[in-house]
Amino acid sequence: MLDRDELVRYDRQLRIPDFGEAAQKKLKISHVVIAGVGGLGCASATYLVAAGVGHITIVDFDVVELSNLNRQVLYWEEDIGAKKVTVAQKKLSRLNPTIEITPVWAEITEQNASSIISGAQVVVDGLDKLDARLALNAACIRQKIPYVYGGVSRFRGMMTTIIPGETPCLACFNPEGPRGLGVIGMIPALIANLQALETIKLLMGQKPSLAGKLLRFNGNDFKFRIYDIEKNEACQVCSQGLLS
Amino acid sequence: MKAVITPGFSELIIIVNPAGKVTREGLLNINMPWLCAPWPEAREEGVCEAEVEGDTLRALLTTLAEAYKKAGVDFEPINPRTNDMDEDYDVLVNDKNYVTIPDGLNAKLKDGDRVKLKILWRWDG
Numbered sequence: 001m002l003d004r005d006e007l008v009r010y011d012r013q014l015r016i017p018d019f020g021e022a023a024q025k026k027l028k029i030s031h032v033v034i035a036g037v038g039g040l041g042c043a044s045a046t047y048l049v050a051a052g053v054g055h056i057t058i059v060d061f062d063v064v065e066l067s068n069l070n071r072q073v074l075y076w077e078e079d080i081g082a083k084k085v086t087v088a089q090k091k092l093s094r095l096n097p098t099i100e101i102t103p104v105w106a107e108i109t110e111q112n113a114s115s116i117i118s119g120a121q122v123v124v125d126g127l128d129k130l131d132a133r134l135a136l137n138a139a140c141i142r143q144k145i146p147y148v149y150g151g152v153s154r155f156r157g158m159m160t161t162i163i164p165g166e167t168p169c170l171a172c173f174n175p176e177g178p179r180g181l182g183v184i185g186m187i188p189a190l191i192a193n194l195q196a197l198e199t200i201k202l203l204m205g206q207k208p209s210l211a212g213k214l215l216r217f218n219g220n221d222f223k224f225r226i227y228d229i230e231k232n233e234a235c236q237v238c239s240q241g242l243l244s
Numbered sequence: 245m246k247a248v249i250t251p252g253f254s255e256l257i258i259i260v261n262p263a264g265k266v267t268r269e270g271l272l273n274i275n276m277p278w279l280c281a282p283w284p285e286a287r288e289e290g291v292c293e294a295e296v297e298g299d300t301l302r303a304l305l306t307t308l309a310e311a312y313k314k315a316g317v318d319f320e321p322i323n324p325r326t327n328d329m330d331e332d333y334d335v336l337v338n339d340k341n342y343v344t345i346p347d348g349l350n351a352k353l354k355d356g357d358r359v360k361l362k363i364l365w366r367w368d369g
Binding site: 036039040125127128129150151153156157176177180183214223225 | 253254274275276277278318325331332334362364365366367368369
């Protein structure tokens with residue numbers, strides 16, 4: 001049931017025929033985990049909170065630094081030195097007080113990934129390390145929770161939606177790539193908003209657009225490139241033998 | 245020169261003028277099917293061949309880009325703006341990064357050289 005304030009707050013999305021009250025109610029009872037509230041996570045968290053996802057867990061082990069402020073728009077100068085999850089919870093709660101926001105001050109590892117994502121309908125990637133992503137990926141496969149991968153650097157970004165048992169997972173690819181290349185702030189915002197949109201579609205029960213597809217955005221030539229990707233039947237994480 | 249191409253997980257493995265039959269060397273499947281777009285038979289056979297005009301690494305990469313363009317796939321490892329490797333890709337010759345070999349992209353390839361063209365993922369957040 002949506003109350004009077006919610007009908008007003010979400011009016012612009014309730015007007016969308018494919019969305020409406022039914023979808024809004026689904027969002028209201030949903031739980032999403034956002035792993036990492038840096039450049040990607042700040043943007044995806046903001047839009048998922050604004051859209052009315054009822055329960056959002058934000059996970060990060062970092063504190064706010066001056067060098068974060070070119071892209072991590074939930075943090076301001078006055079927040080430098082504070083825990084990111086604490087600041088993000090306060091600001092997101094001011095944006096939409098009806099949302100339950102659970103801050104978790106932790107680094108995602110193989111040991112804690114499963115317990116952190118337990119009970120979520122969707123996990124949204126906002127991390128900045130491959131090993132943490134692989135731990136999260138494996139936990140999502142084990143618990144059959146969709147995982148929306150996003151990664152950025154410089155003027156470019158990538159994204160795919162991993163549906164356990166259906167699509168390739170992150171470990172299928174032996175992925176390689178450098179870190180710490182720097183990034184222009186609009187790129188994580190762009191990729192994170194696509195992740196948030198994909199998350200909304202998953203919560204609504206719609207077919208996700210990037211399941212089994214890899215999106216690459218190049219801000220140098222402004223091209224979106226989308227490629228089909230398939231499972232690695234020998235993948236140690238998501239192969240059928242291990243899933244069953 | 246002849247290039248025998250093996251699409252891998254997130255990469256192409258290319259043997260230049262191989263002396264014998266090229267196999268997939270234990271790579272079980274192809275999970276980026278679009279890598280096979282210019283050579284559909286590679287999906288079944290696992291490997292494919294291309295004829296390259298020129299004998300440099302640059303000539304090889306340019307030939308590959310042209311083949312993908314003809315197949316309607318946007319795959320351009322050499323960035324036309326910088327005339328160097330695009331940052332979405334990396335290339336190794338016999339396991340050495342191209343920046344560490346003499347002449348870089350203009351290095352001449354020899355019979356049996358193994359070129360690995362990798363698609364890079366992005367990890368920053």
